[in-house]
Amino acid sequence: MSGPHDDFAPDEGPSRDRDQNAQPKFSPYHHPAAGWGAAKSVTKFMAREREAIDGPRAILKMNHEGGGFDCPGCAWPDDLKGLRLDICENGIKHVAWEMTHKRVGAEFFAAHTVTELSKWSEFDLENQGRLTEPMTYDPATDRYVPISWQEAFELVGRALAELDDPNQASFYTSGRLGNEATFLYQLLAREFGTNNLPDCSNMCHEASGRALQAALGTGKGTVDLVDWAAADALFIIGVNVASNAPRMLTSLVEAHKRGAQIVHINPLVEAAARRAIIPHDFLEMATFRATPTSTLNLQPRIGGDMALLRGIAKAVLEEARTDPMALDAEFIARHTVGFEEYRAMCEAASWTEIERQSEVAVADIRKAARIYCDADRSIISWCLGITQHEHGVDTVREIVNLLLLRGNLGREGAGPSPVRGHSNVQGNRTCGIDHRPTEAFLDRLAQVCGIDPPREHGLDTVHTIEAMQAGNVKVFVCMGGNFAMAAPDSTYTYAALRKCELTVQVSTKLNRSHVVHGRRALILPCLGRTEKDHQLSGIQATSVEDSMSMVHLSLGMKRPASPHLLSEPAIIAGIAQAALPNSPTPWQAYVEDYDRIRNTMAKVLDGFEDFNRRVRLPLGFRIRQPARELVFLTPSGRAEFSTAELPDIAPAAGTLTLATVRSHDQWNTTIYSDNDRYRGIENLRTLVFMNPDDMRERGLSEFDKVDITSVANDGSRRSVQKYQAIPYDIPRGNAAGYMPELNVLCAIGDYSTQSDQPIMKNLEVTIERSA
Structure with missing residues (x-):
């Protein structure tokens, strides 16, 4: 074991960049998003x-x-x-x-034990700066000590060779890995013999991919920025735009200026759902002139989106009784199946039940339906507020149902548009990070790369953690991210990681996953995307795919933080050469010139033909989306309506439904400060946003300390203590607080049976005053 580290009790560490004694403050935010x-x-x-x-x-x-x-x-x-x-x-x-000038090298680790570091906060761990050299854990001193790159690769190679079964290894990636490294990483795992390729999508948009694949035959959205610029109506659901996709504000401001209607659907009315000033609009910055970013704001209860969408569809179908133009009958007849069954389900749904489940008044649902019917071209966009639920797949399919009713697919200005989070998370999936690969992909990989990839499905994130706990995953390689903090059920996840024989973290900065580790552990520092990647053939560029399927090159411009850093492709190749001594793959040649990787990718991946030329075109290229061309790779060959029953998501008496969210001064698990400007919070992260009536019912006032206890599906309970209650504009029976701190409340077994995603947006909790 790695020492007597606390499971989930970090203190404030040695931070000099923030005032540890600063008092929490809360003042509702009334200013425009972005701007000054x-x-x-x-x-x-x-x-x-x-x-x-x-x-x-x-x-x-x-x-x-x-x-x-x-x-x-x-x-x-x-x-x-x-x-x-x-x-x-x-x-x-x-x-x-x-790009920070702070550095974390051998001297730092010599001065701090892992036990000490485990008590530091997330902010203070990352705030130490860039990792500069490979390190290995020494259990005798409870410290990380230097190791050469060759010794590190050999350590990983031996650990993998000692496994009884390739499936005792699992290879995780976050969404920051470029396409070329992604392709090599999945090739390493499959050549080794496993499809254990969990990724951050398993916790974020897995539901979106499965729903879109079932309904349209593609796991991606079909629109691009040209469509956003042409839409008559935009429906933004479960997205905190100003924090999670801030550049979307430009599209919203431009849409409002041209007269498009914008509907925001979210339990919290976020700053971006009111008005904004775009910083590169110098005139508006100079005159402090903000532009509205919404026509209508609807606040469903947490998880009530599906009922609200069903209500909009029901209203559209009622309108069609007297107005034949309310539906696109020709589109439905030519390109869809299942319409009559869906119509019957909508008609059978009572307005009383729709209103009860959504917590949105029927009159307001009809307003949204009116906007939808009046728009010739509509886009529906969504994020994790939709997906991190038991019924996330059904809800995304309900989005598609609504789009199909009016033929909002396959034409400019219309279609589904999921908002992906991390910069290349979609590219990771496109380029092979998938624990459930298709036979067609594996066949082509085998043919082009000369390997015999495994055919059985692998483990996703949740099931990898469970396998660690059971002793069935012994080697865990983590390519980027902060797995320990991103995963659910923190205490369980920590214990599972510590059961591993070896954990390998490929990282740029120190984080929780380095101090919660296996019996043996490696920290392998890599180049950041801002840094020059020098290889034998010259400076290399990598490619990424954005959330709208555009693939383009990224070229670092800064000197690396340390001469000892390696690129991610070089690290993957080093591990592969040590673990697979008889490999047919030209690992070293790939590292010397990334064009060679792209040439192979062009033969394996659909849509990447002529990759090296097309990726160098202005703005790169867009991967073909068959569904956009009304070509549906579904069993029926058409877009398929779904007919899922509305789930009963009303909380039990005495309980609240809690959603984990990010603060504005945070990116995924990286915490920049304890502030959340757009929600009016200063100097506080251990908080819970509550409806004022729910607070009064419990005898609570602003900043009162409370204990939050979750009730898992198996009846087990998990708690955090002395969080501070903040009155907020959120529907009754609902609450919200920050991840990753509140991930501890999501039991490892509380994941969607539809998508296997942890249900971090739908936790049943009780909130009581702290003793």
């Missing part, structure tokens, strides 16, 4: 990170066509006109966080 607030926040952050020189230079290269690097934050597409300031507050923070 974002500019001020960025300036303060870059000054704190000492990036006053390199930071501005990097900003001018971020998301910029021609020698620029892709923002390592969200997956929102780059501006199609080559806008030089196609940036956002959180993207700038993400880049400055990566």
